[in-house]
Amino acid sequence: MSRILVVYHSRSGHTEFVARQIAARCHADLEHIQDSRNLEGVPGYLRCALEAILGWRPPIERARHRPGDYDLVIVGTPVWFWSVASPVRTWVQRHHAALNNVALFCTCGGSGHAKVLDDLERLCGHPALARLALTERAVPQCQRDPALRRFLLELKRVPAVSVSLPPMQDQAPA
Numbered sequence: 001m002s003r004i005l006v007v008y009h010s011r012s013g014h015t016e017f018v019a020r021q022i023a024a025r026c027h028a029d030l031e032h033i034q035d036s037r038n039l040e041g042v043p044g045y046l047r048c049a050l051e052a053i054l055g056w057r058p059p060i061e062r063a064r065h066r067p068g069d070y071d072l073v074i075v076g077t078p079v080w081f082w083s084v085a086s087p088v089r090t091w092v093q094r095h096h097a098a099l100n101n102v103a104l105f106c107t108c109g110g111s112g113h114a115k116v117l118d119d120l121e122r123l124c125g126h127p128a129l130a131r132l133a134l135t136e137r138a139v140p141q142c143q144r145d146p147a148l149r150r151f152l153l154e155l156k157r158v159p160a161v162s163v164s165l166p167p168m169q170d171q172a173p174a
């Protein structure tokens, strides 16, 4: 069976929630990209905003998993001012050489997701095997979201990747 890593940054939990659902479905390891600084409150928000707009790459904590050890890496980011979250930018730049097969996802308030996934694809240097964008409102029910199901179905087509699909919307949960 393929080894899969789901790597993500999350400030308020939406992207983390989706990352955990995907990891559980793909039997993947999880890596939370941790910003080395405190990003809470208004000062933290402003810092995120500025870094996203200017394309800066802030310091992040040392990764626990090495992406080179995995057959597929799934990268998740929140949308920050129509941009990739700056800690994700740092992580991708740091591990760029080890990224071969990638799939991408993002969460957002409602805009900028297509541009962010395009930007992330460019940063990774490879077309994504699958892409997923979810609004923060859709996140709590994402297990039943057809977009997540489509994303997992695309991953299932990748040789040796094992994925457990969620039940169809009109199916009772197992």
Ligand SMILES: Cc1cc2nc3c(=O)[nH]c(=O)nc-3n(C[C@H](O)[C@H](O)[C@H](O)COP(=O)(O)O)c2cc1C
Binding pocket: 009, 010, 011, 012, 013, 014, 015, 016, 045, 048, 049, 078, 079, 080, 081, 082, 083, 107, 108, 109, 110, 111, 112, 135, 136
């Ligand atoms: C600094 C900042 C900028 C944001 N910019 C956008 C944006 O341009 N478009 C959008 O739809 N949502 C935007 N959002 C909302 C987040 O993308 C959304 O709440 C996301 O689900 C947050 O993920 P998280 O809970 O994992 O941090 C922004 C949030 C923050 C903190």
